[in-house]
Amino acid sequence: MEREKIEYLIKGLAVRNIDGYFFETFEEAKSKAIEMIPADASIGIGNSITLKNMRISKELGDRGNIVYDKTIAKSKEESKELKRKSLLTDWYITGTNAISLEGHLVNMDHSGNRVAAMLYGPDNVIVIIGINKITNTLDEAIYRVRNIASPQNARRAGFNPPCVDLGRCIDCRSTERVCNNLVVIEGQNNNGRIKVFIVNENDGF
Structure with a gap:
């Protein structure tokens, strides 16, 4: 992506009290996150294909951090407990749609735990995003979330709402609907609480 667009985006984040960083690779972004997070900090991990591919949860755990990652839970009960604990961590790492x-x-x-942690709870939030998720406008971002990310995430989670077959949102009321909490973060009250890592690679839904 053109550097001018990245700089424009980072400026757009800054006026919203959100810190923006740019990296050429996800490996560079991971190294920066590990450097930024204290070794004794507790960390929550959002459910994200990007983060899974980065294996950041394992590296932080191996370093000695307390990591709450619901994607490695062995039961629904454990998953629920890990999601709850993630809301009160020192740091939260997630992707974004x-x-x-x-x-x-x-x-x-789907359940709202990821956006809840982004909004309130953890003292610091790192959002890691590939350039494939950048859109020109807010309307395009919402369209992307509904018609690109959500059908793929529903399929990945084993659900089968109409969008999985149609490849687009019809605003269904299926019992398997995963689109329950649409959240737009316009800015932050606490300057720098959210840190967005923009990576010049494509990954995730």
């Missing part, structure tokens, strides 16, 4: 060039972070959640 879309980001506009103006700096809007847009997400759709």
Whole structure:
């Protein structure tokens, strides 16, 4: 992506009290996150293909951090407990479904634990995002969340709402609907609490 667009996005985040960082690779972004997070900090991990591919949860755990990652839970009960504990961690690391060039972070959640942690709870939040999730406008970001990210996430989670077969949102009321919490983060009250790591690679839904 053109450097001018990245700089425009980072400026758009700054006026929203959100820190923006740019990296050429996910490996560089992972190294920065590990450097930034204290070795004795507790960390929550959002459910994200990007984060799984980065294996950041394992590296932080191996270093000695207390890591709450619901994707490695062995039961629904354990998953629920890990999601709850993630809300009170020192740091939270997650992906995002879309980001506009103006700096809007847009997400759709099934149960809401991921967006809840982004909004309030953890003292610091790192959002790691590939350039494939950058859109020109807020409307395009919402469209991307509904019609690109959500059908793929539903399939990945083993659900079968209409969008899985149709490849687009019809605003269904299926019992297997995963689109329950649409959240647009416009800015932050606490300057720098959210740190967005923009990576010049494609990954995730």
